[in-house]
Amino acid sequence: MEKVNLAQKFALFNEHWSPRIVGEVQDMHVKLVKLKGEFVWHLHEHEDEMFFVVRGPLLIKFRDRDVWLDEGEFLIIPRGIEHLPVAEEEVQVMLFEPKGTLNTGNVQGERTVADLERI
Amino acid sequence: MEKVNLAQKFALFNEHWSPRIVGEVQDMHVKLVKLKGEFVWHLHEHEDEMFFVVRGPLLIKFRDRDVWLDEGEFLIIPRGIEHLPVAEEEVQVMLFEPKGTLNTGNVQGERTVADLERI
Numbered sequence: 001m002e003k004v005n006l007a008q009k010f011a012l013f014n015e016h017w018s019p020r021i022v023g024e025v026q027d028m029h030v031k032l033v034k035l036k037g038e039f040v041w042h043l044h045e046h047e048d049e050m051f052f053v054v055r056g057p058l059l060i061k062f063r064d065r066d067v068w069l070d071e072g073e074f075l076i077i078p079r080g081i082e083h084l085p086v087a088e089e090e091v092q093v094m095l096f097e098p099k100g101t102l103n104t105g106n107v108q109g110e111r112t113v114a115d116l117e118r119i
Numbered sequence: 120m121e122k123v124n125l126a127q128k129f130a131l132f133n134e135h136w137s138p139r140i141v142g143e144v145q146d147m148h149v150k151l152v153k154l155k156g157e158f159v160w161h162l163h164e165h166e167d168e169m170f171f172v173v174r175g176p177l178l179i180k181f182r183d184r185d186v187w188l189d190e191g192e193f194l195i196i197p198r199g200i201e202h203l204p205v206a207e208e209e210v211q212v213m214l215f216e217p218k219g220t221l222n223t224g225n226v227q228g229e230r231t232v233a234d235l236e237r238i
Contacts, residue, residue: 003186003194023195025167025215028147030193048144054191067122072173074149075122076142096215098145 006032006054010092012119017111019095019103021118031095031116033103035087042105043082047098050076051085055092060085125151125173129211131238136230138214138222140237150214150235152222154206161224162201166217169195170204174211179204 004022009032013020016036023030035058051060056070060077061084069075077083104112123141128151132139135155142149154177170179175189179196180203188194196202223231 001186001194001197001200003188003192006191006193023169023193025169025195026147026217028145028215030169030195030215050142050144050149069122072125073122074125074142075120076144076149078120081120096144096147096149 004030006092006094009119010034010054013117016090017103018113019116021116024099025096027099028096029099029101029116031097032119033093033095035085035091035093036089037087039085040104040107040109040111041082041084042107044077044079044097044101044105046079047101047105048076048078049101050074050096052094052096053091054094055090058085058087058091058093123149125211125213128238129153129173132236135209136222137232138235140235143218144215146218147215148218148220148235150216151238152212152214154204154210154212155208156206158204159223159226159228159230160201160203161226163196163198163216163220163224165198166220166224167195167197168220169193169215171213171215172210173213174209177204177206177210177212 019031019033052074053069138150138152171193
C-alpha cells in the first residue's frame with residue numbers, strides 16, 4: 001500500500017496513447033495516459049470508462065456532439081458509446097475502468113496496447 | 120452523460136464527512152467529500168477504497184503507520200485494513216469505491232451516512 005503522486009508517475013513515461021497501470025480498486029484499474037493527436041473511433045462493449053483530466057484541454061468527440069474537458073473535470077463514457085479522443089497539445093489523463101479494458105475497445109489494430117506496464 | 124467539474128461540485132455543499140455521489144462507473148461510485156477534524160477508526164470488510172486528494176493535506180492513520188496525502192496524490196486502501204482519516208484544515212477528496220460502501224464501514228454509528236445525495 002503505497003501512495004501515488006500523479007506528477008511523479010507522469011514523469012516516468014513519454015509515449016502517447018499507451019496507458020500505464022498505477023493502481024487497482026476492486027475489479028477496476030487506475031491508469032495514467034498521455035494523449036497527443038487524434039485517436040481512433042471505438043467503443044467498449046461491456047465497460048464504462050472514466051476520463052479524469054489532469055492536464056487539458058481534451059476533446060472527446062461523439063457521433064452527435066463534442067465534449068471539452070479541462071483540468072479538474074471528468075467524463076464517464078458508458079459502455080456502448082462510440083467516442084474519439086483528440087488532443088491538440090499533450091494531455092494527461094487518469095483513467096478508471098474495468099481490468100482488461102482495451103484502449104481501442106472494439107477496434108483492434110496498430111493502436112491497440114494489450115499488455116500494459118505497471119509503474 | 121454530462122461532464123463533472125470538481126470545483127463546481129465542491130461549491131454545492133459544506134458538510135464534513137458526508138460524501139456526495141457524482142458518478143458511477145461499472146459497479147463503482149465516484150464520490151466527493153469534505154473532511155475536517157478526526158473521523159472514526161473503521162474498515163470495509165469487502166470494499167477497496169481509493170482516496171484521491173483534491174485539496175490537502177490529508178493524514179490517513181493506520182495501526183502501524185501514518186500516510187500524508189496532498190493535492191494530486193492518491194492512496195488505495197485494500198478491504199480489511201483499519202484506517203482513520205484526519206484533516207487539520209478542510210480537505211477535499213474524490214473517492215472511488217463500490218456502490219453501497221458505507222463511510223464508516225464496520226462501525227455504524229452517529230457518523231454513518233446511509234443515504235447519499237447525488238449532486
